[in-house]
Amino acid sequence: MPPPQAYYVWYCPGSILALWVMERHGLRTSLLWGYALQLVMITLTCAGLRMADAHAAYAVVWVAQVVGSFGQPLYLNNVVRGSCSAIRHRSALTFAPDAPGR
């Protein structure tokens, strides 16, 4: 299976793991683990692309893609959660200074 397809396939179990990490440890830990895994993915890819042995290089890049596909959902799937829970959104009834009933 070529590396890009590996990424698509492993993104799904990665997403399930990301849901659990978010539920158990929260947004900050999810982001930290996501970025850390992304760093590992890029480091492995850099190393793999410099290897002389084509088979070994392919294997390392494949593993890097799998690591990346577990890391990416940890920050990508939390975009809306981060935005919704951190940014004050408009609500005529709750936040307008002249809201009725105050």
Added chain:
Amino acid sequence: MAVTVSVVARSLGVMVISAAAPLVVSEPSQISRLYDWQLPVWYLLFAAALWVCADRPPRPPSASAAAQWRARDAQASAPLELGVSHNYRALQFMWADTRALGRNTNFMFLAVSFSLLTGIGWTFLTVVGQLLEPCGYSNLLAGIANAVFMGANAIGCFVAAPIVESTRAYLTLQRVFSWMTMVTCLAVLGAARPGDSTSVLVAWAALGFSMGPLTPVSFEHAVEMTYPLPANSSNTILNVVSNLVGFIQTVGITPLLTATASATCSSVVTPAAGFMLICTALGLLFTQFISKDYRRQGAEGVVAGDPWECGEERGYAAKIRPGALPGPVPAVDAETPLLKS
């Protein structure tokens, strides 16, 4: 707006990497350069997350968020059942949320519609070269069409963001952008004829502009209709399903592009064009099945009026997570107290 900025940032990242690739890499042995310069960027992001990010802001950003936080805090502080670890309980809550999403027919329609329409967008980007090159266009034009699509995608997002924010009419906007996607998809397929590169680029820009806002609108719409479930649960399902559907669509269209009409560009009526149109039309059809269900807005209105009147919302929360009733909602900040009294 925050969701839009996040979504656009993702598209812009893809665009920057796509544009940088031919400048940085001129032969296969130089591909590692593309990754070398990303390393310091990710170190910076990691450091930023370490020092800047918190799980939550100091105050809830809205009445609905305050109610949601209270429910989650109640759930987190509830004593563990005998033999159940924190890790296992997190898994139970995750599974309960996912099942609740699965039972929400409205959300399922949204997920199917979103995945079909977004998936076809990614399929277009993947096969742009195979669509245009048989019509006599260079690989360069395919690259430009790709960049035009991504640029128009970002512009569409930013044009739609203030409309979404001011109206919060998610369903109407979802349907409008789905219709626009259908029409512009037809335009892109119709423009795949020899000798008219301007029409090709205009059609691709129109498609990008129409499809761009679909992602932030769908994400927000999903959060709205699945409140008080955590936003990342609906977001995860949308991302996973669209990834899978996009993958299937890309794999499905590849053999169709080798059919005579597509390979020789002798007609715009091809099996590949039919496949893309059917997928888009199905996405549009499922959008029509979605009904208006603005639970978050409803919760905000009720909570602002009287927190003890939000029985329906509390009932919903209780059904999903037993013992997690929102109860009275704390004031969001001192200047704008939430409660009527």
